[in-house]
Amino acid sequence: QVSLVESGGGLVQAGGSLRLSCAASGRTFSSYAMGWFRQTPGKEREFVAVITWRGSITYYADSVKGRFTVSRDNAKNTVYLQMNNLNPEDTAVYYCATDTYTAVVYGTPNYWGQGTQVTVSS
Numbered sequence: 001q002v003s004l005v006e007s008g009g010g011l012v013q014a015g016g017s018l019r020l021s022c023a024a025s026g027r028t029f030s031s032y033a034m035g036w037f038r039q040t041p042g043k044e045r046e047f048v049a050v051i052t053w054r055g056s057i058t059y060y061a062d063s064v065k066g067r068f069t070v071s072r073d074n075a076k077n078t079v080y081l082q083m084n085n086l087n088p089e090d091t092a093v094y095y096c097a098t099d100t101y102t103a104v105v106y107g108t109p110n111y112w113g114q115g116t117q118v119t120v121s122s
Contacts, residue, residue, distance in 0.1 A: 001026045002111040004096050009116030012086055016120070020081040022096035022113060031111070033057075034079040035104035036070060038092035038118075048094070050104045051079060059105060064090075086120045094118050 008020040022034065036048040049060045049070040058070055069082040079096065094116055099109035 002031060002098060004098060004111060004113035006094065006096050006113045006116040009094060009118045011119045011121065014087050014120055014122055016086055017082070017084045018086065018118060019083070020094055020096075020116060020118070022079045022081075024077045024079070024096075024098060030100050030103075031098045033098065033101040033104045034070075034072070035097050035099075035109060036079075036081045037095045037097060037107070038090075039095070039115075040092045045095075045107065046092075047105065047107050049081060050101065052101055057101070083118070086118075088120045088122055090118065091120050092118060 003025045005023045012018050033050050033052045035050040037045050038048055039045045047061050048064055049068055051058045051070045051072050067085045072079045096113045097109035098111045103109050
């Protein structure tokens with residue numbers, strides 16, 4: 001049983017920054033990594049970033065590499081997504097998810113949060 005709750009979404013101007021949080025509880029045996037995904041209306045869900053709970057191994061999608069940073073705080077069971085230099089194309093509902101590292105990277109994690117809306121205006 002895993003519960004994931006995202007927060008921190010909102011409306012920002014192009015070029016601005018935003019930090020998303022995902023609080024996790026009840027981790028399962030397979031919950032080795034936490035990933036971030038995003039989805040816009042009419043488009044497929046897109047992988048954004050991943051971090052492992054142990055060792056802090058990270059991987060980013062090319063579209064966000066250099067602008068977004070994923071981090072973790074194990075004491076708080078929380079992962080973060082720091083988003084800098086935002087543009088309107090980053091507008092989406094952002095979801096966190098957890099499972100094995102490979103499941104997250106390949107977009108097939110079993111546990112998902114409810115999502116948080118990020119809107120970037122021109």
